[in-house]
Amino acid sequence: MKRPITLNVNGVARTTEVEPRALLAHVLRDQLDLTGTHIGCDTSQCGACTVHLDGRAVKSCTVLAVQAEGRAITTIEGLTPKGGLHPLQRAFWEKHGLQCGFCTPGMIMTAADLLAHNPKPSEAEIRHALEGNLCRCTGYQNIVAAIQTAAAGR
Amino acid sequence: MIPTSFEYVRAKNLSDAFKLLGKHAKVIAGGHSLLPLLRFRLAQPDTLIDIGQLPQLKGIKKAGGGMKIGAATTYRELLESKELKALYPLIAEVTEHIGDLQVRNAGTIGGGLAHADPAADMPPVMLVLDAAFLLQSKAGKRTVSARKFFKGPFTTALKPNELLTEIQLPAPPKRTGMAYASFEQAASGYALAGAAALIAVANGMITRAELAFTGLADTPFLAPAAAKLVGTAGDELISQVAAAAVAGVEANDDIHANPVYRAHLATVAARRALTTALGRAR
Ligand SMILES: Cc1cc2nc3c(=O)[nH]c(=O)nc-3n(C[C@H](O)[C@H](O)[C@H](O)COP(=O)(O)OP(=O)(O)OC[C@H]3O[C@@H](n4cnc5c(N)ncnc54)[C@H](O)[C@@H]3O)c2cc1C
Ligand code: FES
Ligand code: FES
Numbered sequence: 394m395k396r397p398i399t400l401n402v403n404g405v406a407r408t409t410e411v412e413p414r415a416l417l418a419h420v421l422r423d424q425l426d427l428t429g430t431h432i433g434c435d436t437s438q439c440g441a442c443t444v445h446l447d448g449r450a451v452k453s454c455t456v457l458a459v460q461a462e463g464r465a466i467t468t469i470e471g472l473t474p475k476g477g478l479h480p481l482q483r484a485f486w487e488k489h490g491l492q493c494g495f496c497t498p499g500m501i502m503t504a505a506d507l508l509a510h511n512p513k514p515s516e517a518e519i520r521h522a523l524e525g526n527l528c529r530c531t532g533y534q535n536i537v538a539a540i541q542t543a544a545a546g547r
Numbered sequence: 548m549i550p551t552s553f554e555y556v557r558a559k560n561l562s563d564a565f566k567l568l569g570k571h572a573k574v575i576a577g578g579h580s581l582l583p584l585l586r587f588r589l590a591q592p593d594t595l596i597d598i599g600q601l602p603q604l605k606g607i608k609k610a611g612g613g614m615k616i617g618a619a620t621t622y623r624e625l626l627e628s629k630e631l632k633a634l635y636p637l638i639a640e641v642t643e644h645i646g647d648l649q650v651r652n653a654g655t656i657g658g659g660l661a662h663a664d665p666a667a668d669m670p671p672v673m674l675v676l677d678a679a680f681l682l683q684s685k686a687g688k689r690t691v692s693a694r695k696f697f698k699g700p701f702t703t704a705l706k707p708n709e710l711l712t713e714i715q716l717p718a719p720p721k722r723t724g725m726a727y728a729s730f731e732q733a734a735s736g737y738a739l740a741g742a743a744a745l746i747a748v749a750n751g752m753i754t755r756a757e758l759a760f761t762g763l764a765d766t767p768f769l770a771p772a773a774a775k776l777v778g779t780a781g782d783e784l785i786s787q788v789a790a791a792a793v794a795g796v797e798a799n800d801d802i803h804a805n806p807v808y809r810a811h812l813a814t815v816a817a818r819r820a821l822t823t824a825l826g827r828a829r
Contacts, residue, residue: 394552413555413595414585435548437583438734440649449623449652455582456653459555460575460597503648524736525647 398462402427403471411458418442418453421468429469429498433527440526443499444468450506452525469498472505481505481543490539492530500526504540513544550585557597561604561712565685567596568708574598576619576658579650599655604712607631612718618657618711622646625656635676635716637725637743641668644729646736657711663766664737665700665799670767671743671759672727673714681713682706690715697766720747720755724827728819729762730812732803738762739804740813742789744820746776748828753781758788758821763813764796770817781825789817 395410402425409424421427421444432454433441442454445467472479481501484490491497500523507514507522514522519540520533528536558564564574571593575581578599584590598604604619607628614634616625622642625631632639645651645659645668659669660680673693680691682705696704705711719725729741740762747755758773770792776784793814798806 394554412552414550414552416549416582416586419549435586437579437650440647443649446652450649451653452649455579457555457575457578457582457595459557460578460599462557463600506648506652522648525649 396459398459400425400458400461400466401464402466403468404465413457413459415458416454417444417456417458417461417466420458421453421466427468427470431495431498433495433499438525438527439496440499440503441496443502443526445502445506448506448509450503467502469502472501479505480546481508481540484539484543484546485536488535488539488542490531490536496526496528496530500528500536504543508540508544514540516541548586548588550582551588551591553585553592554594555597556594558601561601561683561710562685564596564598564601564710565683565708567594568684568710570707572596574710576604576655577621577653578658579646579654580658580662580664598710604657610715613716616656616714616716618661618713619655620657622651622654622656622659626651634719635725637672637676637727637745641672641727641743644668644731644736656714660696660714661703661705661711663697663701663703665765665767666732666737666739666741666762667767668727668729668738668741668761670697671741671761674759674767674769675725675743675745675757676716676719677757678717679715680711681715682709683712684709688712694769697768700765702766719745722749722828723747723755724824724829726820726823726827728816728823730816740809740816742813742816742820744773744817744824746781746821746824746828748825751780751829753777753779753825753828756781756788756821758792758817760792760796760813760817763793763798763809765799773821776821781821785821785825786818789814789821792817 431441433439437455573592605617678693729738745757756773756776758770761767772792798809
């Protein structure tokens with residue numbers, strides 16, 4: 394049965410009706426129109442759906458929307474400052490860290506969690522942090538370079 | 548896919564959770580084992596009881612030379628504890644390689660242990676450390692040794708009305724080395740075969756040796772063969788003990804590894820874990 398829930402998304406309280414079984418990724422995309430969060434698999438492996446819950450990167454396809462009630466949700470839309478780009482977004486652009494762009498929101502959300510807790514990661518630490526984000530296009534090289542660039546610019 | 552319908556209740560405290568627990572209700576902590584099952588409709592509970600945010604189930608504290616970990620403590624929180632890493636470096640080492648960053652942010656140590664995946668990384672660590680698990684229900688509490696907890700694939704000593712509330716780690720013996728070695732299935736990160744070892748040394752001689760496997764058989768288990776190392780200097784015996792520990796075990800068979808190959812991997816993992824643990828103990 395549907396029930397009203399209030400989600401704190403990107404600093405705004407959003408009320409919507411969901412079934413308890415609804416996945417956070419679906420609610421963000423289909424009910425709150427936050428389509429920057431992508432869905433790329435059915436097995437919790439690709440990381441395209443990564444958002445922050447209380448500042449920590451999680452796969453929103455593996456969280457129930459009702460589980461996220463009362464916690465701070467940040468999506469890629471919330472990371473972007475008004476009228477500009479987040480340093481990670483700019484670095485991905487500059488370093489050609491994307492091709493089709495499908496994996497990019499998830500990559501950036503994971504990288505943002507990494508840099509928030511480890512501002513100067515080594516290349517190995519960046520690659521380790523990206524283990525849960527798959528990219529079918531770039532070969533990862535430029536994604537790593539983009540994250541290094543963003544880290545250096547801080 | 549999306550899961551079948553269920554009711555969701557967020558437990559306000561432990562007794563609230565106990566009241567709701569029963570045959571058709573399942574608890575959800577991080578949801579990172581349960582939600583994949585629900586999505587494939589391999590589990591179809593009527594009710595989910597969320598215990599993931601209960602403060603009573605979170606936290607890491609020192610206790611009489613050892614430590615106590617709340618069941619709903621996430622892997623990420625384990626990694627952030629300097630005290631835990633100082634006393635049980637093996638836990639930090641293994642945790643860092645469970646799943647990926649996002650999985651470690653959501654998954655809880657208690658959820659992983661209660662789920663009892665036969666290829667999970669933490670159970671063999673609990674076996675060699677001789678951890679104990681506090682199980683609680685409306686009726687009361689009991690402590691079960693990790694060595695009596697894992698009963699089979701996805702099967703534990705937990706009763707349907709019980710929760711795992713705390714992981715209790717005894718003080719590690721003096722001059723102890725611990726290590727874990729595994730061969731991961733590349734896509735999932737789960738162990739095709741993995742071994743955890745703990746070795747204590749005094750005056751150049753091994754005084755205690757523990758070895759446990761995961762991924763090898765239908766449940767993680769402690770290998771009695773490790774006891775042969777006690778009273779020796781180790782070294783040459785290690786290969787023999789690693790082989791003896793795996794010999795006769797009915798190894799798992801799946802698309803990733805047949806039993807012969809898996810037993811071979813387990814032998815190599817055991818040898819590496821024992822060798823590293825011994826080196827660290829000295
Ligand atoms: C992509 C991916 C990769 C992974 N890779 C690895 C890996 O490499 N190695 C590895 O070991 N694991 C791996 N895992 C599994 C992960 O470790 C587990 O998902 C996690 O530890 C389970 O904890 P949870 O809190 O998410 O449990 P949940 O999913 O919430 O619960 C799991 C089960 O335990 C029960 N339960 C939960 N808490 C309790 C409690 N306190 N008392 C009683 N019962 C309880 C639930 O009812 C459920 O049946 C992976 C998972 C994913 C999604
Ligand atoms: S859609 Fe969430 S991990 Fe792939
Ligand atoms: S840029 Fe296409 S999947 Fe990464």
